[in-house]
Amino acid sequence: MFRFRFLVLLQLLSAAVAASDDDFTRADFPPGFIFGSGTSAYQYEGAAFDYGRTPSIWDTYLHSGSDQKDTGDVTCDGYHKFKDDIKLMSEMGLEAFRFSISWSRLIPNGRGMVNPIGLQHYNDFINELLSHGIEPHVSLCHYDVPQALEDEYGGWLGRRIVNDFTAYAEVCFKEFGDRIKFWTTINEGNVFCIGGYANGFTPPGRCSPSFKPGCVGNASTEPYIAAHNMLLSHSATWRLYQEKFKEKQKGVVGFNVFGYGMRPWSDSEEDINASQRALDFFLGWFLSPLVFGRYPESVSNRAHGRIPIISESQSEQLKGSFDFIGLNHYSTLFVMNDPNIHDIEALGFNADLAVNFAFVGSDKPKIASNMFPMVPSVAGLKHPLFPPDGFPIAPSGFISLLEYIKDTYGNPPIYIHENGQPLPRDGNLNDTLRIEYLDAYIGAMLDTIRNGSNIKGYMTWTFLDCYELLNGYESGLGFYFVDVNDEELKRYKKFSAGWYSSFLKGKSKMNITPTRLGKDLGTSTF
Secondary structure, three states: OHHHHHHHHHHHHHHHHHHOOOOOOHHHOOOOOEEEEEOOHHHHOOOOOOOOOOOEHHHHHHHOOOOOOOOOOOOOOHHHHHHHHHHHHHHHOOOEEEEEOOHHHHOOOOOOOOOHHHHHHHHHHHHHHHHOOOEEEEEEEOOOOEHHHHHHHOHHHOOOHHHHHHHHHHHHHHHHOOOOOEEEEEOOHHHHHHHHHOEOOOOOOOEOOOOOOOOOOOOOOHHHHHHHHHHHHHHHHHHHHHHHOHHHHOOEEEEEEEOOEEEEOOOOHHHHHHHHHHHHHHHHHHHHHHHHOOOOHHHHHHOOOOOOOOOHHHHHHHOOOOOEEEEEOOOEEEEEEOOOOOOHHHHOHHHHHOEEEEEOOOOOOOOEEOOOOOOOOHHHOOOOOOOOOOOOOOHHHHHHHHHHHHHHOOOOOEEEEEOOOOEEOOOEOOOHHHHHHHHHHHHHHHHHHHOOOOEEEEEEEOOEOOOEOOOEOOEEOOOEEEOOOOOOOOEEEOHHHHHHHHHHOOOOOOOOOOOEOOOOHHHHEO
16 A cells, blocks of 8 residues: 555656646745755855864865865855855845855864954855845854864764854854844755765765775764764754744754655565665654654664664754754655665665665666765766766656655755756856756745645755865856856856846746857856
8 A cells, every 4th residue: 555655646746747837936935935045164165274264074084185186275265255246146136045154264173262253254244145135044064073173082973062063053143143043053964974974975084994995984883973963963052042042033943954856766665665765764864853853763773783872861852953954955866675785884874775776867777876876987977976967857856855754754844955956067158957957946846835845945056156065176056157267266157047036036037048158258257
């Protein structure tokens, strides 16, 4: 019966997308719904070693022999150029902008003294947004824990981080909370733990040595320990805000996760169960403790003896400790059961998960083992998560993900924090594929809202082409191309910027004309 209901749901979702109204406008969204875009401190600011900022784990990871050659040392130089960039945001018609605070810029040692220069910078940034009528949304940690805390006790692997993170958050609430009403504690906690502690391809780059030569860590335990400490840090921060700041500041505090749409590869019971298991390990790992005060049964059973136990007191602390869920979504995957027995010590999280994946929407699906494969031969890509011609446009997977969260976790308030289309960063300003992608996904989101999903806002990733977590400067997801080979780091408007602006201002959808970076470059500078 479960399999029948699941397949019927997929058919209904596909039909819903086919029948969706392509002529939606900004006015079709509920009162109070917000549209914006976003970035993060390390990926946008630059000035990585200036004005009192000390290294984060992201700096150390990229400067100590990671697979990536690029760094965020300079990136878009947003630290110096933010006023001009916010002017562009205002001209576009952005209603909100999501950014992160660099913990090691504000509190260089991770705890203790506040850096007055960093404090002034974020005050200036926030005030500039507000002066242009743009609502700031702030993330406190976007992959960039201070290296000082990583050196002292292992960062997220040490329980001491709960107190240090909460103290950092309190500084932010005190200094900026009179103007900030939307706080996210941790960005993509699930990817942070999988990439940083299981597969070694995001900061701090830890994994089992047998999984990746030269790696340090234990993929069978560390992802679960880091996640547990993130959850405790988040809940302590949320409760701090409720007790000391909520009444006066009237803001909200949420937690962010990355979410794929998940579809079974076949109608076999094994693949259907694998698809549910993938949802448990990817979303339930964090959302279940926040909603129900416990880990999903499939996660607890498969990682038994290696995942921390949520005590009764921790369960009470975790349950309900959020005002909203931030969701980052880009693509949908086919899920195949992996019946093989893998080395737990080497693969850890991936062995517990025991599935294989392929992108939905590909003419010839490219099967990639493990949640985040690091095998260069897979699909012939440097990283299979970034297809060279963009993600397949599969909005029905977005709908299925939002419907699943609504039905499984009590329809929590959701802000779509990231959604976008990575395209080659080759200077092509004619990003029609990005327009097609955004149009499809915004329309799909509207369908789910009409079906009862409690979605409060939507933000694209990202406003400017910046440094990307998985492939540096190889791909861009912004409305503006930034020429990193130009000392001035000029911003060049893409056609998607005009499309999004027209939508935000309630105008009809614009026609687009192809342009290529080259002789026309001078006329496209902003």
